[in-house]
Amino acid sequence: MDLAAILQGIGADMAAAPDRGRVADYIPELAQVDPARFGIAVALADGRMLTAGDATVPFSIQSISKVFTLAIALGRLGDQLWARVGREPSGHAFNSILQLEYEKGIPRNPFINAGAIVVTDAILAGHAPREVLGELLTFIRTAAGDDDIHINQRVARSETETGHRNMALAHFLRAHGNLLNPPEKTLGTYFHQCAVDMTCTQLARAGRFLMAAPGMPHLVSPSRVRRINALMMTCGHYDASGDFAYRVGLPGKSGVGGGILAVAPGRASIAVWSPGLNDRGNSHLGSLAMERLARATGWSVF
Ligand code: DON
Secondary structure (H helix, E strand, O other), X not given: OOHHHHHHHHHHHHHHOOOOOEEOOOOHHHHHOOOOOOEEEEEEOOXXXXXXXXXXXXXXXXXXXXXXXXXXXXXXXXXXXXXXXXXXXXXXXXXXXXXXXXXXXXXXXXXXHHHHHHHHHHHHOOOOHHHHHHHHHHHHHHHHOOOOOEEOHHHHHHHHHHOHHXXXXXXXXXXXXXXOOOHHHHHHHHHXXXXXXXXXXXXXXXXXXXXXXXXXXXXXXXXXXXXXHHHHHHHOOHHHHHHHHHHOOOOEEEOOOOEEEEEEOOOEEEXXXXXXXXXXXXXXXXXXXXHHHHHHHOOOOO
């Protein structure tokens, strides 16, 4: 299999694709990003890195950060975390508030916004936001083996000024006793965690710990890696998680900046970025690229 040629083919076709989806505009700073961008990077178990397109251009990882905060929260709290957040797909949009009312303030999973806000609240306990964000950056930098990974303050400020849905979710959680810190403190931390900038190359490297292959960074136990992957497969694309599993067959996590991190267990960590989103808030060309890569490589876990 000539993986370099496969990636070049995907990169060329995606660069030329006429339908690129719509760039998110509810965070004004993200609306500025050029929809013509497309990058892909594959970190292989043998240590090689293959890329195509804009793989070294930084983008806002947004909800992909939720994978790293989940890993930190499970390390800190273990199974106690599951008293505050579920492990089921929601079947609703990433920012939906509906279920939270029926289900009395326990979010369905750690990847929808309500669940991720609870996860961030849980790791904040007794710490300053600066410390938690420092721990997150240390985790990501260690996973990637790269210290040049930072929070984009403009993106964080942009979401802080406009994130009224998340404010509603946080206050609703607090009303149900499932937010231990003041909503502004938890949200300030959450908005900054989402505003981490990374390139596809950095993100593919940062995902290597989820491959559970020999020689890869060992940041969480093998059983926890399996569980994080299970949650990425069932919940990582919100109400399109079933579709991603059907088309790609790999655990994946999307972000509204247009990035997707996917894991081929034992084989590869893959990052793709194209800013235009589909109607479920996931990268349109990124999902197509992942589908093509999985088909060409046979890496689906099924
Ligand atoms: O909370 C938000 O709305 C954003 N900071 C992150 C959402 C996101 O990335 C959804 N993913 N596709």
